[in-house]
Amino acid sequence: MGNFLVWVVWFLAAAGCLGSGVAVVSLSNPFYSALALIGNLASLAVLYLLLAAEFLAAAQVLVYAGAVMVMFLFVIAYLGGRADAPWAGGPPLLRTAAVLAAGALLVEVVVVLGLAWGDDLMGPAEVSDSFGSPAEIGELFLTDHLLAFEITSIVLLVAAIGGVVLGTARETEDTE
């Protein structure tokens, strides 16, 4: 019973993920595309939950579905979301080529993963009880992934300073 429920939830979340992903690129109204992207990120959070990564799921919703997408919607609503994007669609040849390229990429990813891990993908992974807990993620950040963690923080700091600089420049222009 429990296992069946997991399958149902997994299927719904996976279908939601794919469906909303297609909707993001196929809808012509950018406001709807952004809403579909929120759905996509939320379905991903459900998949994380199924993988016993509650903290990651909550962080995903908080940061991406919450903060980042609010800024997307904010900008789209300000610029008038109802106007169709002029770049939507494109000539049929371009669209076919895009679909083919995406399919080729997918095959490539599957083949590379299969070659690299092969037999390891057959059985479920062994994880400890504390897997995905905030404490364990924090420890990984400060041990195995310290370099990536620090570089990311520097990139974010640069982005924050850049935002302040751009914002200040425009302000002085306005007052002149």
Place this chain on the structure above:
Amino acid sequence: MTPETEWWVSLIQALVVINLVMVTFAYLTLAERKVMGRMQLRYGPNRAGPYGLLQPIADVLKLLYKESFYPAAAIDWLYLMAPFVAAFTALVTFSVIPFGPGWEVSGVYIPGQVADLPIGLILIFAIGSIGIYGFIVGGWASDSKYALLGSMRTCAQLVSYEVSLALSVLGVVIMAKSLDLTTIVAAQQDTIWYVVPQFVGLLVFLFAGTAETARAPFDLPEAEQELVAGYHTEYGGMRFGLFTMSEYINLITLSGLCVTLFLGGWLGPDWFGPLSGPIWFVLKLALLLYLFIWMRTTLPRLRYDQLMRFGWKVLLPVATLNAIATAIVVVAV
């Protein structure tokens, strides 16, 4: 370690807690009008029932029986969905707030909250950030300039102050070494209520919380004189009621969170037998809610640039410094 909870206990508890929260909301509106009335030298509602105690019921009936019309240009499904998203997320978040230590009644364990999660604190912020979509999408789908401007303001304000709010609780998290609200309360039992060591955090939390719930003096999103009513200008009847409900319930949840993080949650002298926990929790909650009403009657609204400057240039640095100082002290001691 807490014992296992039966699923039907959780179900009954969820129903009871949701209804209690909604009753609290209904009487909070009455209390707000009464207290504001007294502070402004008038009576407040006193016609429906003794002391106006039936006023909330009359209000709900009025909202339910109103005709629900909406703008012809509104985008139907988004317009209809928005109040539900706002109300749902507001109601869900209260489920992780602990109001008691848990009880053993004739062999059945009743936990002190609906859902005990190791990441309860983050969950409140995560679901709260989804609730913002109710406000922004509702304002956008109404196809009205007032509503759009109101939802833009709501959005900008909530995003700005969410950062300070999250940073202000970081000090508590560092001291309790946990994101689990029950553990945080238990840690305060062992040491001291965090209002003492985290007083700066509490102040930032209260300011940012007032802005998060768009209450005076930070009620710019619905500044009546400029925007009619903000993002819910085009909503009427119970749809408007759901938006109002979600705002008040967000305020209740935020006060509950404040009680849990800074004021020792359900802790207090054992004066009322087994019900001491919930009674102390409710008393502290009532005190905070009174504080919010008091602020609304006392303080005039800020200007928009003042609001943004205060959020980014005062609250955010103070909250960051508080978190860093707490981290240094905790590591050093």
